[in-house]
Amino acid sequence: MRPGFFNHLLLISQFELKRAFATPRGLLSMLTFAVVWYFILLYPLRFTADLLVEEKGVIKGFSFFDFIGFHSLQNWTIPEFAVFWHFALILFPLLSIMLAADQTCSDRERGTLRFILLRTSRDCLFFGRFTGMMLIQTLLISAAAFGTLALVLYRDTALFSPALSNLSAVTVNLVLAILPFTAMMAVLSARVKSARQATTWAVLIWTFLAGIISILAYYLPAFSVLKYLVPGYQLSDLAQLSEWRTLQLAHIPLLQSLILLAFGRWIMARQPL
Amino acid sequence: MKPVIIQCQHLNHVYSGKAALSDLSFELESGEPIGLVGPNGAGKTTLLSILSGFLRPTSGAVRLFGYPPGATQLIGKVSALPQDARLDPSFTIIEQLVFFGRLQGLTTQQANLEANRVLEAVALKESGHEKPLVLSHGMGKRVAIAQALIGKPALVLLDEPTAGLDPVNVRTVRSIIAEQSSGTTFIISSHDLTELDRLCQQILLLEKGVMQSEKIRVKDQQAATRFITLQMEACPALEVMAKFQVLKGVLHVTNPQKNEFIVEYSSDTPVKMDLQLMQCINDNHWHYRQLSHGKTLEEKLFF
Numbered sequence: 001m002r003p004g005f006f007n008h009l010l011l012i013s014q015f016e017l018k019r020a021f022a023t024p025r026g027l028l029s030m031l032t033f034a035v036v037w038y039f040i041l042l043y044p045l046r047f048t049a050d051l052l053v054e055e056k057g058v059i060k061g062f063s064f065f066d067f068i069g070f071h072s073l074q075n076w077t078i079p080e081f082a083v084f085w086h087f088a089l090i091l092f093p094l095l096s097i098m099l100a101a102d103q104t105c106s107d108r109e110r111g112t113l114r115f116i117l118l119r120t121s122r123d124c125l126f127f128g129r130f131t132g133m134m135l136i137q138t139l140l141i142s143a144a145a146f147g148t149l150a151l152v153l154y155r156d157t158a159l160f161s162p163a164l165s166n167l168s169a170v171t172v173n174l175v176l177a178i179l180p181f182t183a184m185m186a187v188l189s190a191r192v193k194s195a196r197q198a199t200t201w202a203v204l205i206w207t208f209l210a211g212i213i214s215i216l217a218y219y220l221p222a223f224s225v226l227k228y229l230v231p232g233y234q235l236s237d238l239a240q241l242s243e244w245r246t247l248q249l250a251h252i253p254l255l256q257s258l259i260l261l262a263f264g265r266w267i268m269a270r271q272p273l
Numbered sequence: 274m275k276p277v278i279i280q281c282q283h284l285n286h287v288y289s290g291k292a293a294l295s296d297l298s299f300e301l302e303s304g305e306p307i308g309l310v311g312p313n314g315a316g317k318t319t320l321l322s323i324l325s326g327f328l329r330p331t332s333g334a335v336r337l338f339g340y341p342p343g344a345t346q347l348i349g350k351v352s353a354l355p356q357d358a359r360l361d362p363s364f365t366i367i368e369q370l371v372f373f374g375r376l377q378g379l380t381t382q383q384a385n386l387e388a389n390r391v392l393e394a395v396a397l398k399e400s401g402h403e404k405p406l407v408l409s410h411g412m413g414k415r416v417a418i419a420q421a422l423i424g425k426p427a428l429v430l431l432d433e434p435t436a437g438l439d440p441v442n443v444r445t446v447r448s449i450i451a452e453q454s455s456g457t458t459f460i461i462s463s464h465d466l467t468e469l470d471r472l473c474q475q476i477l478l479l480e481k482g483v484m485q486s487e488k489i490r491v492k493d494q495q496a497a498t499r500f501i502t503l504q505m506e507a508c509p510a511l512e513v514m515a516k517f518q519v520l521k522g523v524l525h526v527t528n529p530q531k532n533e534f535i536v537e538y539s540s541d542t543p544v545k546m547d548l549q550l551m552q553c554i555n556d557n558h559w560h561y562r563q564l565s566h567g568k569t570l571e572e573k574l575f576f
Binding site: 002003008011012015018019023025026107110111112114115116117118119120121122270272273 | 322325326327328329343345346348349351352353355357358359360361363364368369372373375376377378417420
């Protein structure tokens with residue numbers, strides 16, 4: 001019996017998971033990720049969290065974090081997750097641009113996509129690779145978040161329940177935050193010839209689009225609505241929110257992702273392979 | 274009547290303003306392997322890419338088994354060896370073949386069996402756990418042919434299956450096609466006319482994106498005149514032609530290449546022409562290398 005759309009989606013995304021976690025190249029990337037997060041958790045995150053804990057109620061009316069513009073850190077129940085949130089909001093979108101850059105481009109250039117396309121539709125291939133990349137990143141976000149949870153429990157095991165709630169909030173929100181970045185890389189990967197080109201274009205588009213829209217909005221405020229087109233536009237606002245309140249801006253990455261995926265699908269359907 | 278497997282109507286494809294295919298209309302039936310020939314840039318790869326669903330035609334209609342190329346109904350029914358396509362270097366060959374089998378709807382166990390079967394068919398079972406990068410060009414080509422055979426498809430499109438292969442590998446590919454052609458129709462694009470002559474009963478000729486009006490039958494038994502092609506050892510060409518010309522039933526003798534003669538004769542000649550020629554060669558103490566009925570494919574197509 002011929003498998004349906006979702007079966008193909010599952011098979012293709014499973015194959016991408018295998019690429020990330022069961023091939024030497026994938027394992028090397030995972031090892032690098034683990035080392036980077038080990039040092040983030042061990043030094044900046046732990047020290048900042050300790051500072052936040054010590055500062056609470058010590059000097060009334062003055063806060064070092066207010067002074068440096070990170071007042072929002074104090075709105076979190078668990079300081080470790082407050083710091084994790086700020087680090088992750090920068091690191092995971094950047095990681096997404098690098099990790100998701102090669103969703104289809106090198107396989108298309110090598111001709112490998114042709115072998116797959118003899119057995120599945122272009123839609124399944126495009127969305128299957130995107131889903132696979134989202135699953136990989138979700139696992140990485142969860143791993144980093146569980147590392148933070150371990151750090152919290154090492155300090156005080158009584159914080160398990162609120163820490164678990166914080167962990168869920170940051171994981172869900174980070175997955176939402178990286179959605180448009182991964183979708184943008186899926187679009188670029190469907191069009192360009194290599195992962196390097198995709199990353200370069202992503203940085204250029206991101207920088208210039210944001211710059212041009214800001215200039216337009218300065219002279220004609222009506223154009224400020226175009227800011228919604230820039231992936232990650234909401235990240236600075238998101239950093240000011242804490243815990244489940246971060247979901248207030250969830251509609252922005254969801255809408256951006258839908259638009260980008262529809263565009264990517266359109267390119268994929270017309271692209272010679 | 275055999276079922277029609279490919280229908281093309283007014284097919285056009287344009288690459289950056291240049292016509293790669295011009296108003297192609299033809300129908301192909303299932304059966305013996307079909308050859309697709311033409312000079313470089315004639316549009317052979319473009320046509321096979323459109324039939325495989327890798328490329329969208331600029332205009333015109335294409336149907337394979339009644340469905341457009343790339344339709345999900347064709348999964349497992351149509352397969353291809355794309356020119357110069359390579360497998361993913363990150364995974365072993367068997368992992369990728371199993372993945373392809375799973376996409377075609379096989380269970381993991383069935384896909385494993387099928388992957389081993391096709392690797393055995395191309396004599397590469399022992400290389401299944403290698404990664405594609407360690408394979409030689411010939412082995413890589415055979416693996417690419419193996420993936421095209423997964424699930425025993427009804428139609429296989431082979432783009433230059435023997436290009437760059439050594440004679441041993443060419444023979445292997447030829448036997449694979451011959452063995453599988455009882456249940457599968459192969460369409461083979463190639464520059465190797467000797468190869469196509471051996472494998473195909475029907476040839477399509479593409480020139481500058483235009484399909485020549487008539488499909489060429491390799492064995493033309495019904496024609497009014499017939500041909501014999503003779504490869505001779507070193508011999509006096511003019512004398513040979515003169516002696517052959519006076520044999521009973523001979524209409525015309527040509528010498529297209531050094532030591533090669535094509536004898537055209539009337540099909541209703543009562544005597545066996547091959548025996549007459551042998552007798553003549555023997556009487557004159559000449560030596561021949563090869564005698565074959567009909568013209569070579571090269572002669573048929575291009576001269």
